[in-house]
Amino acid sequence: MWSKVFPPETPRSGLDLNRLTRFNLTGGNIHNIALNAAFMAAEAGTPMTRKYNEMGAGSGAPGVEKAGKTDI
Numbered sequence: 001m002w003s004k005v006f007p008p009e010t011p012r013s014g015l016d017l018n019r020l021t022r023f024n025l026t027g028g029n030i031h032n033i034a035l036n037a038a039f040m041a042a043e044a045g046t047p048m049t050r051k052y053n054e055m056g057a058g059s060g061a062p063g064v065e066k067a068g069k070t071d072i
Contacts, residue, residue: 001027005034006048011041014049033057 002020006012025033037056041048 001030002034005030006038010038011047012049013047014051015047015053016050019050020053 002017033053033056035056037048037052040055041052
């Protein structure tokens with residue numbers, strides 16, 4: 001699911017998709033985290049990284065706290 005949520009042209013050099021698959025998140029949560037993270041990375045003008053996914057998880061993705069959002 002994570003590999004499909006980002007368009008192929010999204011710069012994501014610092015993003016470990018295999019690590020992200022270890023978390024039990026719904027498709028909606030994954031979408032919300034990815035969308036929030038993509039906006040943050042675009043605003044900063046940098047590639048997608050783990051930092052942005054962590055920040056995206058903290059930006060209103062319900063239920064992510066239970067999944068350990070600081071580990072994303």
